[in-house]
Amino acid sequence: MKLTIKYFGLVAEAANKFEEVMELNGELTARELKERCLNGLSIRDKDSVQIAVNQNLDDKITLKDGDEVALLPPFAGG
Amino acid sequence: MNRYDRQIKLTEVGYKGQKKLHNAKVLIVGVGGLGCPAAMYLAGAGVGNIGLMDHDKVDLSNLHRQVLFQESDVGRSKSVVAKERLEKQNSEVKFQVYEEPLTIENAESIIQQYDIVLDGTDNFETKYLINDACILADKPWVFASIYKNEGQLSVFNYKNGPTYRCVFPKSTRQNISCETTGVLGVLPGILGTAQATEVLKIILGAGEVLSGKLKLINMMQASEQTIKLNKRPEEVEKIRKGGIAPVYIDCDLKDKEQWYLDVREAFEQPKPKGKKVLNIPMGDLISRYQEIPNNQEVFVFCQSGKRSKNAIEILKNEFGFHNLKNVEGGIETIIDG
Structure with missing residues (x-):
């Protein structure tokens, strides 16, 4: 399946990109995809990064072809 | 000529709406990059009672984005200077200055005195503190955060809607401020102005309030996205039962x-x-x-x-x-x- 991943904040910075398209085989949940994407990136507190699938906050959902996944870290600047 | 003529003409405002604005009480926590433009538009619109809370002093490096302050204000209390400037802008508004940080001790009792809280803070501890105190005091709050060229915006705890803890139940130690990462002055300008817009809509009961949604803005990429949020009732219940849960980083x-x-x-x-x-x-x-x-x-x-x-x-x-x-x-x- 083909997935579009959108990166935000510190995650985008660590990944050095705002967006990428991934081709993946097999079944996986949004949370598993997050782990795969964040693996190897130097980000503290990966637990704090939230996942939205097709603009809905949800990490338990099983992904399907064409889904858009956003990885949203909290930030606090003002 | 009525000073509010141009907004009273809008069907969303009218004389009735203007009266609502006059009677409203809004607390701005943090009079910085977000709080300055927000305060100016709220004062301009005739929000009758505005609390200005900031324990910090004006620094020269604030001036590119904290639009209430001038060179001659460097070293002076932000909340005091803000009151002086805003009183000149609109003498009909009552301003209350708090030259102190929001703390576990004072949060609930101060927030209790207002209708809406506008979050102009730059750290996670105070954002969670505002969130928890607003749950306990049953008040909505308008959240914004920036990181470099990106912004997040939402209205939390509005009519039983999702709260900040429903989006980010776990905080992060990565407490990075504009001081360390850099920011263009226009970004908090955009976000602070959007926060003031949400406050006005809540007071007027007009339009669609950004509750249950998180808006993401990237100024450099000229992109915007809105994420739908869900309430995590257990997160809200925890605070209702146990009180403010301080976040120590x-x-x-x-x-x-x-x-x-x-x-x-x-x-x-x-x-x-x-x-x-x-x-x-x-x-x-x-x-x-x-x-x-x-x-x-x-x-x-x-x-x-x-x-x-x-x-x-x-x-x-x-x-x-x-x-x-x-x-x-x-x-x-x-x-x-």
Whole structure:
């Protein structure tokens, strides 16, 4: 399946990109995809990064072809 | 001519709406990059009662984005200067100044006196604090955060809607401010103005309030996205039952054997762990200088490196310390990890 991943904040910075398209085989949940994407990136507190699938906050959902996944870290600047 | 004529003409406002604005009470926590433009538009619109809360002083490096302040204000209290400027803009508005930080002790009782809270803060601890106090006081709050060229915006705890903890149940230690990452002044300008817009809509009962949604803005990419949020009732219930759940952000410093002196106030975060880290706020230096070792090198730090430089001057000139070294660039440069 083909997935579009959108990166935000510190995650985008660590990944050095705002967006990428991934081709993946097999079944996986949004949370598993997050782990795969964040693996190897130097980000503290990966637990704090939230996942939205097709603009809905949800990490338990099983992904399907064409889904858009956003990885949203909290930030606090003002 | 009525000063509000141009907004009263809108069907969403009218004389009835203007009266609602006049009677409204809005607390702005943090009069900085977000709080300044928000305060100006709310005062301009005739929001009758505005609380201005900030314990910080105006710094020259604030002026590119904190549009209420002028060069002659450097060194003065942000909340006091903001009140002076805003009173000139609209003398019909009552301003209440709080030259103190929002704390676990004062949060609920202060927020209780207002209808809506506008979050102009720059740290996670205060955002969670506002969130929890608003749950307990049953008030909506308008959240915004920025990181470099990106912004997040939402209205939390509005008519039983999702709260900040429903989106981010877990905080992060990565408490990074504009001081360390840099920001173009226009970004908090956009977000602060959007926050003021949400406040006006809530007061007027007009339009679609950004509740249950998180808006993401990237100014450089010229992109925007809105994420739908769900309530996590257990997160809200935890606060209702247990009260404010303070978020303490701790950290390790790179050199465990080194003596450090932290001259920041007790509420400032992150808090370094370790037996060789002394926390003596600037105001207590004179009464507590004897706690500082004088026979080995001590690194002195604050948030940015400015206060610590002053602290070293005081300790050197008043008490003859010659073993102190300033941490230029502040705490972020000595954190491990």
